[in-house]
Amino acid sequence: QMQLVQSGPEVKKPGTSVKVSCKASGFTFTSSAMQWVRQARGQRLEWIGWIVVGSGNTNYAQKFQERVTITRDMSTSTAYMELSSLRSEDTAVYYCAAGGDLGVWGQGTLVTVSS
């Protein structure tokens, strides 16, 4: 079945970067779009950006434009989201999701930013 498995929780210091991975299985990764969404505790879902896997084209929310990079490795069917210049407000669960309709979701990765 279609599945996305994300990397484990991270604890980072302010000003550093984090890179979260998302490994896909059960569908044609190269024909998909991979998206990233985050959710701070008790808050709404917030869209970060996406990558069209086949072309490598990316699109980011304006809020994250300067700090986020989404990439993919087609040889391992894995997508990555790297967020730099971390601050405490970036503490959240980060999700990857597949498809234009976000039909398949990963389990989430908790990123904690704390000094």
Add this chain to the structure above:
Amino acid sequence: EIVLTQSPDFQSVTPKEKVTITCRASQSIGSSLHWYQQKPDQSPKLLIKYASQSISGVPSRFSGSGSGTDFTLTINSLEAEDAATYYCHQSSSLRTFGQGTKVEIK
């Protein structure tokens, strides 16, 4: 940025009751509107895509309607397992989510 506003923010409902959640977009988005269910400590789950298209495996009591700027998610005959937060999401121009509607079972 397209802003999605859901109403209500919270609803307390008796089992078997009908639930209606609305989502209004700040500009026309055609049918590029999707609905998700999120239970505590779980990932969101796609319920309805492109305003009214059903998803395999999702109970038929969930339905969606609307186009342009006004959309509705309807849950017919609510069941206890439907207690969750529901989000709308637009894919017309970049992407944004509504603020969520929490549905509680009385």
